[in-house]
Amino acid sequence: MPALPTRATAAMVDRPIPDDPEGLRSEVVRLKKIVRALMGRAERDMNARHTDFGWFQDTIRLEDQVRARTRELEEAQLHIERINRDLQSAKDRLEREVDERRRANAALEQAMEQLVQTEKLAALGSLVAGVAHELNTPLGNSLTVASALSQLVQGFNEQLEAGTLRKQTLVDFVAQCRDAASLLEKNCRRAAELIGNFKQVAVDQTSMRRRRFDLRQSIEEVLSTLHPKLKHTAYGLELAVPAGIELDSFPGPIEQIVANLVNNSLQHGFEGRSEGHIHIAAEVVSGGQILLHYSDDGAGIPDAIAKRVFDPFFTTRLGRGGSGLGLYIVYNLATAALGGTIELTSGAGRGARFDLRFPRVAPSTALRGEEHDGPG
Missing domain, CATH: 1.10.287 (Helix Hairpins)
Known part of the structure; x- marks a missing residue:
């Protein structure tokens, strides 16, 4: 085998x-x-x-x-x-x-961008309404003075033609014309100042142009446009920003941030309160940085809510005019446009404090392709 x-x-x-x-x-x-x-x-x-x-x-x-x-x-x-x-x-x-998630995210980002732009335009519309209301006072005063001056000239002309003009009448006429001219000049200058501030703020916020500017002057311009919202209230605002802090940056985002924070205090911090106080200060710190402090003594923000205030569409006023984009826009402008950071310190009943830190000279990567103007 x-x-x-x-x-x-x-x-x-x-x-x-x-x-x-x-x-x-x-x-x-x-x-x-x-x-x-x-x-x-x-x-x-x-x-x-x-x-x-x-x-x-x-x-x-x-x-x-x-x-x-x-x-x-x-x-x-x-x-x-x-x-x-x-x-x-x-x-x-x-x-x-x-792929479906990517398309959905792209659509969401586009919709969010449109909502942000709508929110900015709404803020600009509110700014226009406020400035228009403010212009009524100097323009109304100017119209009243011009009407009175017209009647005065007519009476003076009648006396002149009748041959009854006396020396004292001429002296009074000259004095009244001088007073009228002074009032007209004062009110026209105020109207021109309001229009100039509005124009500067509107151009800055819509074009996002980069230029050299004084920080205090820029904040004063935007606060002047917010004056109509404050003048009929018991809320006070103190500006403690020293003059002479010159920046090479984007004034529009800074003005938008200040406007949104003031509106946030009025709508949320002082809701249901008969009085309140807002304090805005700034200082130059090491490393060529600017530290802008914004605080109010309002109701404050509870810890559970404070963690979400910068999230898009988060609002405690749902159905009462709150879009949930105000502080989200503030955060994006602080980080993307200015190349800085923003921090919130708050608590229920302790008011709210926002600390915005950003470079004195904006980084070139913050907003590319924007025109660079000379001293503003």
């Missing part, structure tokens, strides 16, 4: 199952070659040495082992292929979801 190297052959059959489809295919091909080789050898030996039943049984048993092993490998290959198909399907589905 011929000796069959069953251990060596079994070792060739009992290899670990490969994990990858290509390895499985190679293993199946290899085992099929072993089966064909064994069958060929068995047939040659039986033809050469006649029938040896025991040896033939060993050969059949080994062939069965090889076939069983081949089926295991083929099933494993099919299983791995199914897994790969499932993985590919999951990958395609995930890519579609990522």
